[in-house]
Amino acid sequence: MKINKISKSHKWNRYPAFYNLNVMYNEIHPTCETSTINRDLGEDYFVDSYYGRVYDRSYYNNVAIYGRSQNMDYYINSVDLDIVDELRVPFRKVPVFSVSNIEQVHSVIEKVKLENEGYEILLRGQTKPYFIDREPEEQELFYGECDIKEPSFMPSHLRHDFDEVFLESMWHSQVSMLFNDVGYQYQGKLSQQELQLYLKDTNYIRHTHLVTPFSLGIAQHYGMPSVGLDLTDNLIVANWFASNHMNIGDDGLTTTTKVDSSSHLTSMIYIFRCPKNTVFDYKVVKPKVFPNSRPDAQNAWFGHVGWGEATNQLGGYLVCAFKLTESYLNSLPEGLEEGFFPKMEDDPILQFFMRKRNNPHYEGDAKKALRNIYHL
DSSP: OOEEEEOTTSHHHHSTTTTTOOSSTTOOOTTOOOTTOOGGGOSOEEEETTTTEEEEGGGTTOSOTTOOGGGOOBSSOOOOSOEEEEEEETTEEEEEEEESSHHHHHHHHHHHHHHOTTEEEEEEEESSOOBOOOOHHHHHHHHSSSOOOOBOOOOHHHHTTOOHHHHHHHHHHHHHHHHHHHHHHHTTTSOHHHHHHHHHHHHHHHTSTTHHHHHHHHHHHHTOOOSOEEEESOHHHHHHHHHEEEEEOTTSBEEEEEOOTTTOOOOEEEEEEEEGGGEEEHHHHSOSSOOOOHHHHTTEEEEOOSBTTBTTGGGGGEEEEEEEOHHHHHTSOSOTHHHHSOOGGGOHHHHHHHHHHTOTTOOHHHHHHHTTOOBO
């Protein structure tokens, strides 16, 4: 169950932003029937902790708070592509298009960008979709039916059962040591002017709000559990992740295998319409003088969208999805992983993290987090 019942005086109500709650209480879809609202149920609330949405108890016996699929148009409905499935998120019925070539996806991306100039339009590729497993009564309450497909985009810290506050402290400490490590290596390689710029930049990042997005991005891309998800603005990158399995060994060594296009039926690419204050471009938060590494190679963006009481927040930004056909998969080039995952000898950040991963002095959750570091 992801419904949490809280009182009017509960701390979540007093500090909603701190707990990532939507400040618009009792928001319902226009087609939601309100005739069953019982105003005698008191002033307590319930929270859908997948999206941080709060309702007073009078709505608890209602149905289809987020709208019934049969009463809704597709969120994007002017695309000349076959719709082969549908997904549901709050207030949206999201189409899944079948695509046979890259140009079809490109055209939709450009259309979404043109219609949403105030947002960041970002992509994510997966070899298979994941879905939220709600109880039937929850599905009835929010969607009015039990057979909906609600995509899951929950971050790794939830899947590995890590505390958010601990992880943020862990990233910050690792990044501080990384800055020291890279700075030491730079002493014999950079001019005095470049070295001073590096020290100035990293010192600024350490002591400002930028330390959290930078450390989140680094942690996420090298395998440490985080409260974010990696996104990209590059379709080539999204294609690779939608068409390649990654098999991570106990020692962190990872092999990749391209899916068999003749039998594989679940490769997906998702388009998200993200508010600008929920995502960030890695290139914007990294120091000006810094080694190029995995996030650079993958045109990395990150969404800080899976924390507090909105664990599936990214799902609320979903515009549409693409199911990749056999012909689409066959058209994709091979061997791109060599560019997307720089080798150990070419990536000082990976070298740093592998030293930390193998350091016997770490224990407990710190050791558990570092054991997730991986390399090709």
